[in-house]
Amino acid sequence: MGVFVGSEALRQGLLTRHQLRTHYRRVFPDVYAPKFSTLSLDDRTTAAWLWSHRQGVVTGLAASALHGARWIDDDIAIELNWPNHRAPTGIVTRNDSLLDNEIVCVRGLPVTSPVRTAFDLARRGPVDAAVARLDALARTTHFKADDVRDLAALHRHNRGVRRLDAVLDLVDAGAESPQETRLRLLLMRKFPRPSTQIPILRPDGYRRYYLDMGWDDINVGVEYDGEQHRTDQESYRRDIKRMEYIQSAGWLVVRVVAGDRPKEIVARVGAARASRAYRK
Template sequence: MSTAVVRGYPQATAVTISQWAESGQRCAMTIHPPNHPFRWRDLRTLGIPEFTLRRWLDSDVVRRLLTGVYCSTELPDTLELRARCVALVLPDDAVVCDRTAAWLWGVNAHDPDDRFGVPDVEVAVPPGHPKPRRNGVRGMERDLKSSETASVFGVSVTTPVRTALDLACIRGRWGALAVLDAFMSEHDLAHKDFALGLTRFKGRRGVTQVRELYPLATPLSESPGESWTRGVIIDEGLPMPEPQVEITANGVLMARIDLAYRRQRVAVEYDGEEFHGEEQRDHDESRRTWLREQGWHVIVIRKEQLSGPARADWLAELGRVLGERSARVKRLYARSRLPWQRPS
């Protein structure tokens, strides 16, 4: 009978393949995930075989929150839980920053194509301090004032304003705008908060981009995809759309449009997979059919249309429709019989 040494198996003894399979099923049924976050290297201490963790991950009993950090899916995704996860891999002299800090503050700073990935923990150390070198942690040097850091359940993290500005310096234009939008929405930040925080960023790479973008940020954007779509429109040189426009009929709310041009009756909507899946499709189509019946021109965007030829197509459509529906406003002057009294 064939045997195998199963890595992570209790006592690490040689067992038959059938015994290993039976024990795996038994462990998956009898062992329960801890009620706290844990690391891969903690498995032996917790008495959890590696194959049991793999089974839990495959069956959604456990989820991976950070590289090498796991927790039961029964635990609610709270700020405290996220902080406890980060604390497991955070060096003593480091401050959580950038995307990990945004994640702790409840802001998703991923691009539309990678927003469901699990990035490394990003931490900052004071200038001259050794950067952490370990799997799942990316270290960098940052000169941070005490006013630019906060404690979240015992974890040192950059403040919402500092986090937003740091990310807006290093992200692409549309990703930067999405981050600024999200922090304004989640943490009630205002344009003046960004302006004040930028006084510390003089000469930093990317600061020119942030100075240009933060006046365009809005707390009304409800997803990174909406912010990206608005950014594409802005960069194309088209008029700025109004976010989250509510359309009523006889006092009843009939539709809420992601981005709209009220006067021209043009709607631009971003359909993200998490908000506009199969269960939402019928509702979306009914709402958009009603808008079209009321004379609205509706353009629907998905993430694959944010780049390449597909982007050029819908931008051309938007520009054409706005041009056709924009009434030319003539300047009217009082006529005068005297040439020198007429406006030049």
């Protein structure tokens, strides 16, 4: 038995009060799960919806995760569009205007559509974090910024709408992680906007590799190296061969790792760009 409504299970005779008390734990009021189970984000989202008496609509990051977006923690607060001002810890409720065509069904749950989810994510939280979340959603759903703008015209009085255009202009589905998003945004504050997922071709013209981001007019790339490059020997060996090929194709690549200071990154990238400034 996964997450379930306790009062319903008792009423249906599926278990006794003693069994409910000893073998299960309360996730939210009247919503239970097996005592020693580890709940996934999907489990917690379902539990939150059950707590709303199956009336809430899943929104925000939980909706984004249901649409397939990555890099979302299992312990985030579940956002529901449902008029209730006494949500328990772990649930955030809102009572925003929500049209019927902005709701879809995913895994049996009512969820905001990708476009509506993008609209909500763009309006909330720090800008860089919002862009990272939108990058992840765009990578999996390929929502169109103009569709989000059209939807916004129907909800002009919602909080955060004024910043919508500026945030959407920063979105790039080429980002493969929040770290890449933050790196791209850092570079955009100092240099022309870099392209992402730049194809590096084989001699026969087919794509062989991709660069995280860079400027193909001067053949300067920037790569974010994640932990796998240091902990997985096979990945490390493949990456050496990959980088040797990219460099042989005429690219100058600046590699960034966790812990690099923003000023240092900007200085290194600036130096690389300056060294190629007169290349055509």
